[in-house]
Amino acid sequence: MLLKAKWVLPIVQKPIEDGAVVIGGDKIKSVGKFEELKEKYPTEKIKDFGQAVLMPGFVDAHSHLEYSVFRGLCDDLSFSYWKMQLTRKSSKLSDEDWFYSAKLGALEAISSGITSIADSTNTGASLKAAKEAGLRGIIFHEVVGMDNSKVDETISEAKKFVSSWQAEASGTNLEIGVSPYSVYAVSPPLFQAVSHWAREEGLKVCFHLAGSLDECEFVKYGSSSLATLYLEQMGWSDFLWQPMGVSPVKYVEQWDALESGKVMVVHCVQVSDADIDILKKYDVSVVHCPKCSAKLGMGIAPLEKLLRQNLKVGMGMDSPASNNTLDMFDEMRVGLLLQRGFEEKVDGFSAEKFIGLATLGGAQVLGIDSEVGSLEKSKKADLIAVDISRTYQSPVSDPCSALVYTANQEDVIFTMVGGKVLYEKGKYSILDKKDVLSKAEPIRTKLKS
Numbered sequence: 001m002l003l004k005a006k007w008v009l010p011i012v013q014k015p016i017e018d019g020a021v022v023i024g025g026d027k028i029k030s031v032g033k034f035e036e037l038k039e040k041y042p043t044e045k046i047k048d049f050g051q052a053v054l055m056p057g058f059v060d061a062h063s064h065l066e067y068s069v070f071r072g073l074c075d076d077l078s079f080s081y082w083k084m085q086l087t088r089k090s091s092k093l094s095d096e097d098w099f100y101s102a103k104l105g106a107l108e109a110i111s112s113g114i115t116s117i118a119d120s121t122n123t124g125a126s127l128k129a130a131k132e133a134g135l136r137g138i139i140f141h142e143v144v145g146m147d148n149s150k151v152d153e154t155i156s157e158a159k160k161f162v163s164s165w166q167a168e169a170s171g172t173n174l175e176i177g178v179s180p181y182s183v184y185a186v187s188p189p190l191f192q193a194v195s196h197w198a199r200e201e202g203l204k205v206c207f208h209l210a211g212s213l214d215e216c217e218f219v220k221y222g223s224s225s226l227a228t229l230y231l232e233q234m235g236w237s238d239f240l241w242q243p244m245g246v247s248p249v250k251y252v253e254q255w256d257a258l259e260s261g262k263v264m265v266v267h268c269v270q271v272s273d274a275d276i277d278i279l280k281k282y283d284v285s286v287v288h289c290p291k292c293s294a295k296l297g298m299g300i301a302p303l304e305k306l307l308r309q310n311l312k313v314g315m316g317m318d319s320p321a322s323n324n325t326l327d328m329f330d331e332m333r334v335g336l337l338l339q340r341g342f343e344e345k346v347d348g349f350s351a352e353k354f355i356g357l358a359t360l361g362g363a364q365v366l367g368i369d370s371e372v373g374s375l376e377k378s379k380k381a382d383l384i385a386v387d388i389s390r391t392y393q394s395p396v397s398d399p400c401s402a403l404v405y406t407a408n409q410e411d412v413i414f415t416m417v418g419g420k421v422l423y424e425k426g427k428y429s430i431l432d433k434k435d436v437l438s439k440a441e442p443i444r445t446k447l448k449s
Protein backbone atom coordinates (compact mmCIF):
# COMPACT_ATOMS: atom_id res chain seq x y z
CA MET A 1 0.00 0.00 0.00
CA LEU A 2 1.24 3.48 -0.87
CA LEU A 3 0.05 6.22 1.50
CA LYS A 4 0.20 9.73 0.11
CA ALA A 5 -0.26 13.15 1.75
CA LYS A 6 0.61 16.80 1.25
CA TRP A 7 3.25 16.41 3.96
CA VAL A 8 5.20 13.43 5.30
CA LEU A 9 7.00 13.93 8.61
CA PRO A 10 9.68 11.25 9.00
CA ILE A 11 11.07 12.94 12.22
CA VAL A 12 14.64 11.85 11.41
CA GLN A 13 14.72 14.10 8.35
CA LYS A 14 13.03 17.31 7.26
CA PRO A 15 9.32 17.24 6.25
CA ILE A 16 8.70 16.00 2.72
CA GLU A 17 6.19 18.01 0.69
CA ASP A 18 3.96 15.85 -1.58
CA GLY A 19 5.38 12.80 0.13
CA ALA A 20 4.45 9.16 0.48
CA VAL A 21 5.09 6.07 2.60
CA VAL A 22 5.04 2.54 1.20
CA ILE A 23 3.84 -0.18 3.57
CA GLY A 24 4.57 -3.89 3.18
CA GLY A 25 3.05 -6.23 5.77
CA ASP A 26 3.67 -4.76 9.21
CA LYS A 27 6.64 -2.64 8.11
CA ILE A 28 7.60 0.51 6.26
CA LYS A 29 9.20 -0.27 2.89
CA SER A 30 10.05 3.23 1.78
CA VAL A 31 9.58 6.93 2.56
CA GLY A 32 10.02 9.74 0.02
CA LYS A 33 8.49 11.91 -2.68
CA PHE A 34 5.21 10.58 -4.07
CA GLU A 35 6.23 10.88 -7.73
CA GLU A 36 9.40 8.86 -7.14
CA LEU A 37 7.74 6.16 -5.05
CA LYS A 38 4.85 5.83 -7.51
CA GLU A 39 7.37 5.05 -10.23
CA LYS A 40 9.31 2.63 -8.03
CA TYR A 41 6.20 0.81 -6.78
CA PRO A 42 3.77 1.03 -9.75
CA THR A 43 1.51 -1.81 -8.60
CA GLU A 44 0.93 -0.57 -5.03
CA LYS A 45 -2.60 0.56 -4.21
CA ILE A 46 -2.59 4.32 -3.53
CA LYS A 47 -4.39 5.87 -0.55
CA ASP A 48 -4.42 9.66 -0.76
CA PHE A 49 -5.04 11.66 2.43
CA GLY A 50 -4.89 15.00 0.60
CA GLN A 51 -4.20 18.10 2.72
CA ALA A 52 -2.85 16.09 5.65
CA VAL A 53 0.34 15.16 7.50
CA LEU A 54 1.52 11.55 7.56
CA MET A 55 3.70 10.97 10.60
CA PRO A 56 4.68 8.30 13.13
CA GLY A 57 2.02 7.56 15.74
CA PHE A 58 2.42 9.32 19.07
CA VAL A 59 4.05 7.53 21.99
CA ASP A 60 2.22 8.29 25.23
CA ALA A 61 5.09 7.53 27.58
CA HIS A 62 2.91 7.52 30.69
CA SER A 63 -0.74 6.58 30.90
CA HIS A 64 -3.30 4.97 33.19
CA LEU A 65 -5.98 3.93 30.70
CA GLU A 66 -8.08 2.47 33.50
CA TYR A 67 -8.64 5.92 35.06
CA SER A 68 -10.52 7.22 32.02
CA VAL A 69 -13.97 7.22 33.67
CA PHE A 70 -12.63 9.62 36.31
CA ARG A 71 -12.50 12.39 33.71
CA GLY A 72 -13.80 15.58 35.29
CA LEU A 73 -14.37 14.01 38.72
CA CYS A 74 -11.15 15.10 40.40
CA ASP A 75 -10.75 18.61 39.00
CA ASP A 76 -9.38 21.63 40.85
CA LEU A 77 -7.61 19.70 43.58
CA SER A 78 -3.95 19.93 44.53
CA PHE A 79 -1.90 16.80 43.92
CA SER A 80 -2.28 15.11 47.34
CA TYR A 81 -6.02 15.76 47.57
CA TRP A 82 -6.46 14.65 43.97
CA LYS A 83 -4.67 11.40 44.76
CA MET A 84 -6.85 10.82 47.84
CA GLN A 85 -10.04 11.54 45.92
CA LEU A 86 -9.00 9.12 43.19
CA THR A 87 -8.17 6.40 45.73
CA ARG A 88 -11.45 6.89 47.58
CA LYS A 89 -13.58 6.65 44.45
CA SER A 90 -11.57 3.75 43.01
CA SER A 91 -12.95 1.41 45.65
CA LYS A 92 -16.38 1.65 44.03
CA LEU A 93 -15.40 -0.01 40.76
CA SER A 94 -15.78 -3.67 39.79
CA ASP A 95 -13.36 -5.57 37.51
CA GLU A 96 -15.73 -5.04 34.60
CA ASP A 97 -15.92 -1.30 35.35
CA TRP A 98 -12.12 -1.04 35.27
CA PHE A 99 -12.04 -2.91 31.97
CA TYR A 100 -14.54 -0.59 30.31
CA SER A 101 -12.78 2.43 31.77
CA ALA A 102 -9.53 1.22 30.22
CA LYS A 103 -11.34 0.54 26.94
CA LEU A 104 -12.61 4.11 26.99
CA GLY A 105 -8.98 5.21 27.29
CA ALA A 106 -7.92 2.93 24.45
CA LEU A 107 -10.73 4.29 22.29
CA GLU A 108 -9.59 7.87 22.88
CA ALA A 109 -5.91 7.00 22.43
CA ILE A 110 -6.44 5.38 19.05
CA SER A 111 -8.58 8.18 17.63
CA SER A 112 -6.04 10.71 18.97
CA GLY A 113 -3.18 9.14 17.04
CA ILE A 114 -1.49 7.34 19.93
CA THR A 115 -0.01 4.06 18.74
CA SER A 116 2.27 3.18 21.69
CA ILE A 117 1.68 3.52 25.42
CA ALA A 118 3.57 2.93 28.65
CA ASP A 119 0.70 2.22 30.98
CA SER A 120 0.77 1.69 34.74
CA THR A 121 -2.05 -0.42 36.08
CA ASN A 122 -3.09 -1.84 39.38
CA THR A 123 -5.91 -4.02 38.07
CA GLY A 124 -4.55 -5.33 34.77
CA ALA A 125 -7.53 -3.82 32.96
CA SER A 126 -5.19 -1.78 30.75
CA LEU A 127 -3.49 -4.93 29.52
CA LYS A 128 -6.81 -6.46 28.45
CA ALA A 129 -7.99 -3.21 26.82
CA ALA A 130 -4.69 -2.45 25.05
CA LYS A 131 -4.46 -6.02 23.82
CA GLU A 132 -8.00 -5.97 22.43
CA ALA A 133 -7.47 -2.53 20.90
CA GLY A 134 -4.24 -3.51 19.13
CA LEU A 135 -1.99 -0.91 20.81
CA ARG A 136 1.78 -1.30 21.19
CA GLY A 137 3.88 -0.65 24.28
CA ILE A 138 4.58 -1.62 27.87
CA ILE A 139 2.08 -2.45 30.60
CA PHE A 140 3.55 -1.93 34.07
CA HIS A 141 2.26 -3.92 37.00
CA GLU A 142 1.95 -1.54 39.95
CA VAL A 143 3.46 -2.55 43.27
CA VAL A 144 2.56 -0.72 46.49
CA GLY A 145 3.14 -1.37 50.20
CA MET A 146 4.52 0.38 53.25
CA ASP A 147 4.66 -2.63 55.56
CA ASN A 148 8.30 -3.72 55.76
CA SER A 149 7.29 -7.10 57.17
CA LYS A 150 5.44 -7.94 53.94
CA VAL A 151 8.13 -7.20 51.34
CA ASP A 152 8.76 -10.86 50.43
CA GLU A 153 5.04 -11.56 50.25
CA THR A 154 4.43 -8.51 48.04
CA ILE A 155 7.27 -9.43 45.67
CA SER A 156 6.10 -13.01 45.43
CA GLU A 157 2.55 -11.85 44.57
CA ALA A 158 3.89 -9.36 42.02
CA LYS A 159 5.96 -12.07 40.37
CA LYS A 160 2.85 -14.18 39.88
CA PHE A 161 0.99 -11.25 38.30
CA VAL A 162 3.86 -10.36 35.98
CA SER A 163 4.25 -13.95 34.88
CA SER A 164 0.55 -14.38 34.11
CA TRP A 165 0.42 -10.99 32.37
CA GLN A 166 3.44 -11.96 30.27
CA ALA A 167 1.54 -15.06 29.15
CA GLU A 168 -1.49 -12.91 28.35
CA ALA A 169 0.64 -10.48 26.34
CA SER A 170 2.36 -13.21 24.38
CA GLY A 171 2.01 -12.75 20.62
CA THR A 172 0.86 -9.11 20.96
CA ASN A 173 2.72 -5.82 20.60
CA LEU A 174 2.81 -5.47 24.39
CA GLU A 175 5.46 -6.30 26.97
CA ILE A 176 5.18 -6.33 30.76
CA GLY A 177 7.15 -4.20 33.21
CA VAL A 178 6.94 -3.40 36.90
CA SER A 179 6.04 -0.13 38.61
CA PRO A 180 6.83 0.56 42.27
CA TYR A 181 4.20 3.30 42.30
CA SER A 182 5.93 6.16 44.14
CA VAL A 183 7.96 7.11 47.21
CA TYR A 184 4.80 7.73 49.26
CA ALA A 185 3.30 4.31 48.47
CA VAL A 186 6.33 2.00 48.46
CA SER A 187 8.57 1.41 51.48
CA PRO A 188 12.36 1.68 51.03
CA PRO A 189 13.02 -2.10 51.29
CA LEU A 190 10.22 -2.78 48.81
CA PHE A 191 11.71 -0.28 46.35
CA GLN A 192 15.03 -2.07 46.71
CA ALA A 193 13.51 -5.52 46.29
CA VAL A 194 11.61 -4.51 43.14
CA SER A 195 14.78 -3.04 41.68
CA HIS A 196 16.79 -6.20 42.36
CA TRP A 197 14.06 -8.39 40.88
CA ALA A 198 13.79 -6.16 37.78
CA ARG A 199 17.54 -6.32 37.25
CA GLU A 200 17.58 -10.12 37.53
CA GLU A 201 14.67 -10.56 35.11
CA GLY A 202 15.53 -7.68 32.74
CA LEU A 203 12.17 -6.04 33.42
CA LYS A 204 11.54 -2.43 32.52
CA VAL A 205 10.70 -0.24 35.52
CA CYS A 206 8.53 2.88 35.77
CA PHE A 207 7.61 5.03 38.75
CA HIS A 208 6.36 8.51 39.63
CA LEU A 209 9.16 10.68 41.01
CA ALA A 210 9.69 14.24 42.24
CA GLY A 211 6.28 15.42 41.11
CA SER A 212 4.94 17.65 43.88
CA LEU A 213 6.32 19.74 46.74
CA ASP A 214 4.22 17.53 49.05
CA GLU A 215 6.26 14.55 47.87
CA CYS A 216 9.51 16.41 48.57
CA GLU A 217 8.37 17.32 52.09
CA PHE A 218 7.19 13.78 52.71
CA VAL A 219 10.62 12.35 51.86
CA LYS A 220 12.73 15.06 53.41
CA TYR A 221 10.85 15.89 56.62
CA GLY A 222 8.14 13.24 56.92
CA SER A 223 5.55 16.01 56.64
CA SER A 224 2.80 17.21 54.22
CA SER A 225 -0.64 15.73 53.73
CA LEU A 226 0.95 12.67 52.12
CA ALA A 227 2.54 11.80 55.49
CA THR A 228 -0.68 12.31 57.42
CA LEU A 229 -3.97 12.10 55.51
CA TYR A 230 -2.79 9.87 52.67
CA LEU A 231 -0.99 7.30 54.84
CA GLU A 232 -4.06 7.22 57.08
CA GLN A 233 -6.39 6.69 54.13
CA MET A 234 -4.24 3.78 52.94
CA GLY A 235 -4.17 2.22 56.41
CA TRP A 236 -0.40 2.79 56.63
CA SER A 237 -0.30 5.21 59.59
CA ASP A 238 1.15 2.58 61.90
CA PHE A 239 4.23 2.05 59.76
CA LEU A 240 7.00 4.32 60.85
CA TRP A 241 8.05 6.66 58.05
CA GLN A 242 11.57 7.80 58.71
CA PRO A 243 12.23 11.27 57.23
CA MET A 244 15.17 10.90 54.87
CA GLY A 245 16.46 14.46 54.82
CA VAL A 246 17.11 14.30 51.08
CA SER A 247 15.32 14.91 47.78
CA PRO A 248 13.09 12.19 46.29
CA VAL A 249 15.71 11.48 43.58
CA LYS A 250 18.55 11.12 46.09
CA TYR A 251 16.33 8.96 48.27
CA VAL A 252 15.48 6.44 45.52
CA GLU A 253 19.15 6.32 44.56
CA GLN A 254 20.04 5.37 48.13
CA TRP A 255 17.62 2.44 47.90
CA ASP A 256 19.01 1.14 44.58
CA ALA A 257 15.82 2.04 42.73
CA LEU A 258 17.68 3.49 39.74
CA GLU A 259 20.06 0.59 39.30
CA SER A 260 18.11 -1.90 37.22
CA GLY A 261 19.29 -0.22 34.03
CA LYS A 262 15.87 0.16 32.40
CA VAL A 263 14.21 2.81 34.55
CA MET A 264 11.82 5.52 33.44
CA VAL A 265 10.59 8.10 35.92
CA VAL A 266 7.48 10.21 35.53
CA HIS A 267 7.16 13.96 36.28
CA CYS A 268 10.59 15.12 37.57
CA VAL A 269 9.20 18.56 38.27
CA GLN A 270 10.88 19.09 41.64
CA VAL A 271 14.45 18.28 40.66
CA SER A 272 17.65 20.18 41.39
CA ASP A 273 20.78 20.22 39.23
CA ALA A 274 22.25 17.60 41.57
CA ASP A 275 19.15 15.42 41.10
CA ILE A 276 19.48 15.69 37.33
CA ASP A 277 23.13 14.60 37.62
CA ILE A 278 21.97 11.50 39.50
CA LEU A 279 19.40 10.69 36.80
CA LYS A 280 22.14 11.07 34.20
CA LYS A 281 24.52 8.83 36.14
CA TYR A 282 22.04 5.93 35.92
CA ASP A 283 20.85 6.78 32.38
CA VAL A 284 17.30 7.12 33.67
CA SER A 285 14.64 8.14 31.14
CA VAL A 286 12.21 10.92 32.00
CA VAL A 287 8.54 11.27 31.11
CA HIS A 288 7.46 14.89 30.84
CA CYS A 289 3.75 15.48 31.67
CA PRO A 290 3.31 19.26 31.42
CA LYS A 291 -0.49 19.47 31.47
CA CYS A 292 -0.96 17.12 34.41
CA SER A 293 1.82 18.81 36.40
CA ALA A 294 0.36 22.26 35.79
CA LYS A 295 -3.26 21.24 36.44
CA LEU A 296 -2.46 19.67 39.82
CA GLY A 297 -0.30 22.62 40.86
CA MET A 298 2.87 20.56 40.90
CA GLY A 299 4.91 23.02 38.88
CA ILE A 300 6.82 23.14 35.61
CA ALA A 301 9.61 20.64 34.97
CA PRO A 302 13.05 22.05 34.06
CA LEU A 303 12.89 20.49 30.61
CA GLU A 304 15.77 22.45 29.15
CA LYS A 305 18.13 21.21 31.88
CA LEU A 306 16.95 17.63 31.45
CA LEU A 307 17.55 17.79 27.71
CA ARG A 308 20.90 19.55 28.11
CA GLN A 309 22.09 16.52 30.08
CA ASN A 310 21.09 14.36 27.10
CA LEU A 311 18.57 12.41 29.14
CA LYS A 312 16.03 10.47 27.12
CA VAL A 313 12.76 12.42 27.42
CA GLY A 314 9.28 11.56 26.15
CA MET A 315 5.84 13.09 26.58
CA GLY A 316 3.21 11.52 28.84
CA MET A 317 -0.40 12.40 29.47
CA ASP A 318 -0.95 10.50 32.72
CA SER A 319 -4.71 9.97 32.55
CA PRO A 320 -8.06 11.70 31.98
CA ALA A 321 -8.37 11.75 35.80
CA SER A 322 -5.68 14.42 35.93
CA ASN A 323 -5.35 15.67 32.38
CA ASN A 324 -8.91 15.27 31.11
CA THR A 325 -7.94 14.42 27.51
CA LEU A 326 -5.38 12.23 25.78
CA ASP A 327 -4.66 14.94 23.23
CA MET A 328 -0.96 14.95 22.34
CA PHE A 329 -1.37 18.10 20.23
CA ASP A 330 -2.62 19.94 23.29
CA GLU A 331 0.13 18.39 25.41
CA MET A 332 2.83 19.58 22.99
CA ARG A 333 1.28 23.04 22.72
CA VAL A 334 0.88 23.55 26.47
CA GLY A 335 4.31 22.02 27.10
CA LEU A 336 6.01 24.35 24.66
CA LEU A 337 4.21 27.47 25.87
CA LEU A 338 4.88 26.69 29.54
CA GLN A 339 8.60 26.24 28.86
CA ARG A 340 8.81 29.55 27.02
CA GLY A 341 7.01 31.26 29.88
CA PHE A 342 9.12 29.49 32.49
CA GLU A 343 12.46 30.16 30.79
CA GLU A 344 11.41 33.64 29.64
CA LYS A 345 12.78 33.01 26.17
CA VAL A 346 11.76 31.52 22.85
CA ASP A 347 15.02 29.82 21.83
CA GLY A 348 15.44 26.10 22.35
CA PHE A 349 11.80 25.05 22.21
CA SER A 350 10.44 24.71 18.69
CA ALA A 351 7.31 22.95 17.46
CA GLU A 352 9.59 20.46 15.70
CA LYS A 353 11.38 19.72 18.98
CA PHE A 354 8.13 18.85 20.77
CA ILE A 355 6.94 16.63 17.90
CA GLY A 356 10.24 14.77 18.28
CA LEU A 357 9.65 14.31 22.03
CA ALA A 358 6.11 13.03 21.41
CA THR A 359 7.26 10.43 18.88
CA LEU A 360 10.90 9.29 18.74
CA GLY A 361 11.65 10.68 22.22
CA GLY A 362 8.86 8.58 23.71
CA ALA A 363 10.00 5.51 21.78
CA GLN A 364 13.52 5.97 23.23
CA VAL A 365 12.07 6.22 26.73
CA LEU A 366 10.17 2.96 26.19
CA GLY A 367 13.27 1.35 24.63
CA ILE A 368 11.41 0.58 21.39
CA ASP A 369 13.01 3.21 19.14
CA SER A 370 14.60 0.60 16.90
CA GLU A 371 11.03 -0.38 15.94
CA VAL A 372 8.92 2.79 16.07
CA GLY A 373 9.01 6.56 16.65
CA SER A 374 10.00 7.67 13.15
CA LEU A 375 9.14 6.86 9.56
CA GLU A 376 12.11 4.87 8.30
CA LYS A 377 12.59 1.84 6.09
CA SER A 378 12.17 -1.45 8.03
CA LYS A 379 10.55 0.16 11.07
CA LYS A 380 7.07 -0.99 12.08
CA ALA A 381 4.22 0.63 10.20
CA ASP A 382 2.87 2.61 13.16
CA LEU A 383 1.65 5.82 11.63
CA ILE A 384 -1.12 8.37 11.59
CA ALA A 385 -2.64 10.92 9.22
CA VAL A 386 -3.64 14.33 10.55
CA ASP A 387 -6.00 16.56 8.59
CA ILE A 388 -4.66 20.10 8.18
CA SER A 389 -7.34 21.46 5.86
CA ARG A 390 -9.58 23.15 8.46
CA THR A 391 -10.20 26.90 8.56
CA TYR A 392 -8.24 27.31 11.80
CA GLN A 393 -5.22 25.64 10.20
CA SER A 394 -5.16 27.14 6.72
CA PRO A 395 -2.98 28.09 5.01
CA VAL A 396 -0.17 25.69 5.93
CA SER A 397 3.43 26.18 4.87
CA ASP A 398 5.05 24.48 7.88
CA PRO A 399 3.47 21.18 8.99
CA CYS A 400 5.22 21.28 12.39
CA SER A 401 3.70 24.67 13.12
CA ALA A 402 0.24 23.41 12.09
CA LEU A 403 0.48 20.31 14.29
CA VAL A 404 1.66 22.03 17.46
CA TYR A 405 -0.02 25.44 17.28
CA THR A 406 -3.35 24.64 15.64
CA ALA A 407 -4.23 20.92 15.51
CA ASN A 408 -6.16 18.87 18.05
CA GLN A 409 -7.07 15.21 18.55
CA GLU A 410 -10.19 15.52 16.37
CA ASP A 411 -7.95 16.19 13.36
CA VAL A 412 -6.54 12.64 13.38
CA ILE A 413 -8.16 10.79 10.47
CA PHE A 414 -6.15 7.57 10.32
CA THR A 415 -4.29 5.38 12.83
CA MET A 416 -2.28 2.31 11.90
CA VAL A 417 -0.29 -0.03 14.18
CA GLY A 418 1.98 -2.66 12.65
CA GLY A 419 0.32 -2.26 9.24
CA LYS A 420 -3.18 -2.76 10.68
CA VAL A 421 -5.68 0.07 10.36
CA LEU A 422 -7.22 0.67 13.81
CA TYR A 423 -9.10 3.87 13.04
CA GLU A 424 -10.16 5.77 9.95
CA LYS A 425 -12.35 8.84 9.64
CA GLY A 426 -14.37 8.29 12.80
CA LYS A 427 -14.64 4.50 12.50
CA TYR A 428 -12.81 2.00 14.70
CA SER A 429 -11.94 -1.32 13.07
CA ILE A 430 -11.76 -3.32 16.34
CA LEU A 431 -13.30 -1.43 19.26
CA ASP A 432 -17.05 -0.84 19.51
CA LYS A 433 -17.37 2.85 20.37
CA LYS A 434 -21.12 2.72 21.06
CA ASP A 435 -20.74 -0.20 23.45
CA VAL A 436 -17.86 1.40 25.37
CA LEU A 437 -19.57 4.78 25.72
CA SER A 438 -22.82 3.18 26.88
CA LYS A 439 -20.95 1.21 29.57
CA ALA A 440 -19.08 4.32 30.78
CA GLU A 441 -22.26 6.18 31.75
CA PRO A 442 -23.45 3.84 34.54
CA ILE A 443 -19.89 3.70 35.92
CA ARG A 444 -19.93 7.48 36.18
CA THR A 445 -23.25 7.34 38.05
CA LYS A 446 -21.67 4.92 40.51
CA LEU A 447 -18.64 7.19 41.01
CA LYS A 448 -20.71 10.30 41.61
CA SER A 449 -22.58 8.78 44.52
Ligand SMILES: [Zn+2]
Pocket residue numbers: 062063064120208266318
Ligand atom coordinates in the same frame (compact mmCIF):
# COMPACT_ATOMS: atom_id res chain seq x y z
ZN1 LIG B 1 0.76 8.44 36.67
